[in-house]
Amino acid sequence: MNRSRSIVLTLVSALALSSVVAVAGPAGSADAAPAARAGWKPRPATYPGTVTQQDLAIPMDDGTVLRGDLVLPAKADGTAVRKRLPVIITITAYNKSASGGSPLSGAGSDYLVQRGYAHLTVDARGTGSSEGSWAAFSRREDKDAGEIVEWAHSRKRPWSNGRIGMNGPSYMGISQLFAAGQRPKGLEAIFPQVPAADVYRDVVASGGQIDVGFIPLWLGLVTTTGVIPPAVTATDPQSGFGALIDHLGAAATFTLPLLLDAVTGGDSAYDGKFYRDRSPSRVVNRVDVPTFLIGGEFDLFQRGTPLIFENLQGRGVPTKMIIGPWDHLEGSSGADVGKAGHGSLSELQLRWFDRYVRGIKDPTLDTDIPPITYYEQGSGRWTKAQHWIGNQRAETFRLTGSAAAGGGAGALTRGDKVAAGTAYVPPVPVSGLCTRSSNQWTAGLPEAALADLPCWSDNASNDTTGVVFQTGPLDRAVRLRGPINARLYTSSASGDGMLSVSVSDVAPNGKVTRLTGGWQVVSQRALDRSRTRYLDGQVLQPFHPFTKASKKPLANGQVAPVDVEVFPTAAKIAKGHRLRIAIQSFDVVHLLPTVPDLPGTLTGLTIHNSAKYPSVLTIPGLG
Template sequence: MNRIRSLVLALSSALVLSGAVVIAAPADAAGPAATKAGAWKPRAATYPGAVTQKDLAIPMSDGTVLRGDLVLPAKADGTAVRKRLPVLVTITAYNKTVSPGGSDFLVQRGYAQLTVDARGTGSSEGSWGAFSRREDKDAGEIVEWAHSRNRPWSNGRIGMSGPSYMGISQIFAAGARPKGLKAIFPQVPAADVYRDVVASGGQVDVGFIPLWLGLVTTTGVVPPAVAATDPQSGFGALVSHLGAAATFTLPLLLDAVTGGDSAYDGKFYRDRSPSRVIKRVDVPTFLIGGEFDLFQRGTPLLFENLQKRGVPAKMIIGPWDHLEGSSGAGIGKAGHGTLDELQLRWFDRYVRGIKDPRLDKDIPPVTYYEQGSGRWTTAQRWIGKQRAESFRLSGAATAGGGHGVLTTGAAEDGTAYVPPIPISGLCTRSANQWTAGIPETALADLPCFQDNAANDQTGIVYETAPLAKATRLRGPINARLYTSSVSGDGMLSVSVSDVAPDGKVSRLTGGWQLVSQRALDKGRTRYLDGRVLQPFHRFTRASKKPLAGGEIAPVDVEVFPTAARIARGHRLRIAIQSFDVPHLLPTLPDLPSTLTGLTIHSSATYPSVLTIPALG
């Protein structure tokens, strides 16, 4: 019964992927920083309760009416306070009735919470377009509507909060620079939706994307609550939501899996990527990221852009998948307070304008969990004093055993054949990550989620000798693999792991790359000490170039960023497969080219190498 209950909870979680409470979890305990003498403490509640006004009409500039639920502080008699308050805005695509945004913790401390259904979802009119230019414009207009003096409950000072979709909406809203917006608090937001999640490495994400599109479509066809009070608007919204499933969601999926334009990067994805507008964001931003999150790659890139331009910004990255990062249940372990407390402190400082001289002393720019040591640590920058440390692939390796060597010394010549095994990745931390953390919610005790050893047998492995001293790293990783392929194409699926003396293989992170999309955009590639650290590939039709017969070429695989300490006596490992299911699958036209396998070459002529951003 417990297993069945867990599965029900997991499936329920999918319906509120970006809600404030994703799964049943114990209250988040305050972290170590909250117990220090003289540490900041949250102020007490000002009001005993909260009251909700449903489905306020919010007209957009094109005449479309969006709907929002407004939560106001309540007096002891249960009636709403009548005064102007700072407003926290959340924009959701998951139906505010199903997944209400915000927190009564903040409302009871003098904030109004406005949660709005995005265009074409929930009770809002229009057709859903998933961060279309029109939806981005809506985000700014919603903030300005809440800022207006015509709202008797608003003092004109606006903040924004929420995870996932709601986090991404904050970036687009801030990029529009609406009047009144003072600060944002995005949890687990994307930067570049194509590279972060839609087609990491160039193959189509068939794990999360169909789940996500189905989630929005399903919650979108729930009969709008507004139908009871405004039947014309409610019926019109329902009809348009049904139409969007047939004109946007299904065609998009079919076009991608059949190798159409949606399978390649281009204007469609650039329009929908926060990286397009992040340079316009100038309000204080507090980011939450996860080392096993869907947007593991993107969140640090957003932070780096903000910090480089001098925008007040902070980032906490924890050992969380998407559900965990969205819920915020573990944030207190970082040592700066619970999610509610952090938001209160951030919004009190930047929305209310309350002085907080200890804020920057108490909370450094970067706080992150270090895999291996299990420690929370801090830094002034995400990429700062790291140095490039490269390990050569050495000797031969065979699938199922016969490991090659990773070495910083002289390397031996060798080759390794990567067989096409379409179940590679099936029961791994990667499988859990790219289905948003749902499997582990129901099946947390599966050994394969914690130990990658069995999956590594489906590919080839290179690893160091037991380390003479600990190695620490933080940031993105590059695997430059000299590759040949009978078909001229195929996918390199790379995992980087920490191997304990007892043989347990802890997967730290992963990366993926189609061989035919290997051409680097050198202007957008990141280098460290003159070596490629974070490659950037174009992923367009024009950039696709299969290998010629017998050609051996370097393929830079972007391995997504992480932080780890590989202890003395442990080994650093790279494993290479040609599939990662249920995460990625080739498009139908590319399927035949993935079934011939790949060969990795290592020699003086073909120096395959793993490069990490080492600390210390």
């Protein structure tokens, strides 16, 4: 192994650490799992081994050659079987030669291949051994995904029977949705783990500030794996060296300019065509193949995965979703998927692809596995549902009284009577530094490295850097599932700033468990009501345009309602516990303002609550 490959494998191993550490999952995660699959058992391996053909040339219609590794079943003598098989495709940006076996590659290929599938892993344009320049889900890469499927579907491939499925997490999950949106011939089913829906709102600029935790890490990973000299250089020097030059050029012409433009407040800091092109929400209405989704409650795409599910289910596409208490690398590895009670990740993929790619009858599939299986925080139970938003009702909790940073909590009440008050949220640039949020938005790496720090599971110390409103001890449990809205009447001396909101469960012993969070730049408070979700007449999931045109700082002395989209979760706050909302003005290492907006974040914010300014937390209650 050459030195450059060794360095990257070390990097990937470091990224993998969080999922290895997290195999045990959070306390209580194995409790009350639903009954295991009753009417189906995984079939045994048909073939004793596998064999790999490396760097197959896959030409695109513009002449660019992508490269794929093909894994085939092997006979006892180690030779590949000679027959046409259904094909599972994974499209990766993380260099197929460097990321195999890490959480970035999901379940791995051997399990399915030994049961009669071929598996093709393809380096996306401009990455790994593939030619071209990488531009992160560009329209051209979108088209490539469909062409890859049709190439594998072709009768010219002696190993393919023309029936195609797709799998893989994160980037590979998003690629599946773009491929399905192309409606290529032969694609029968997909299995995306932790995919996005709207990349701007999901991860790039949640609430309108720039993500400085995950995005630079991710861009760096793709760039680093992209400049490894391609393995194909030895067998096809012209293609290999050409690919390397293209990859080096992309770092200077795409990655660095994108980052610099965003942090300096350029067009990349705002939503627009660039991000819409790269969002699966642009093509999801064209996805019509059976889709099995894996999501995480602490995942980078915590917001987006349920939105994909709701769209597909609403259009009648066969769809299932499992959401667990996982961060991004945990959701990508799928190591704990079996705790949901339906089988391991590999077994679920086998069942899904046997049914929809091979066409094998499975009469108990829908009775064994409900549309949604999700982990309920607080109770530690795996729960099932027919719809993500179904029988919930809007439960509102009014902010009442005053609160002060460092102590002096205000109250949350279900009643109409509130005590007028204010709460000044000071600018504390270390807010969020050691929290479940900082761990989530760096994909789970900090907790893996420093697992014993109490701040990952107890938000109490971080909450002192802002203001807190909470209920008294609950006289009955409160259950919720879905997105949350915090409407906070806000003023600001600078006219701007960011509201960083966390919703937590406070135990009788004082432990503060952060359930979820949300963020909103005050100057970007404009609401697109046509795309905002309501429940019982209350805003549940606000939609803000986040464009240059929609940016409007507060006038001097102005108090205005700011709807903060708090990302979806499922939880039970037990009787005797308290429901808490905490508000800060920073969330590092997750988000930072652009350079031009930085001064406006350093004056702090004031939250108002009264009959005139009814600040409120709205949750999707389950009774």
